[in-house]
Amino acid sequence: MSVTLSSANADPANEPVKPQIIDDKSPICIPFILSRLKAHKCQHPNKPFFIGLNGVQGAGKTTLASAVAETLREKEGLETLVCSIDDLYLKHEDQVALAQEHAENALVQHRGEPG
Numbered sequence: 001m002s003v004t005l006s007s008a009n010a011d012p013a014n015e016p017v018k019p020q021i022i023d024d025k026s027p028i029c030i031p032f033i034l035s036r037l038k039a040h041k042c043q044h045p046n047k048p049f050f051i052g053l054n055g056v057q058g059a060g061k062t063t064l065a066s067a068v069a070e071t072l073r074e075k076e077g078l079e080t081l082v083c084s085i086d087d088l089y090l091k092h093e094d095q096v097a098l099a100q101e102h103a104e105n106a107l108v109q110h111r112g113e114p115g
Contacts, residue, residue, distance in 0.1 A: 019106035
């Protein structure tokens, strides 16, 4: 994932510049994940399929997880559950407050740093 900040994204009413998120992972990762899902279904038809993602802050984990979950739901008809470690140390309202307090920081608009 890459995040681009530009004046083209700025609101004329002097609102903070909103990042443009470019998902460069999904076109590569989703076909691979779907191939692993197909193999898993053949070998273990009654067992759940788990996907784990890791990476540094801002790498695109949340963006990719959202795209994978949407693909699995809409194209494969599967129930999905996305759980982030961020969900374990910051309550939703705390994440929202952090994003509002640091509106200029694109990296905390969805998730904040641990601790």
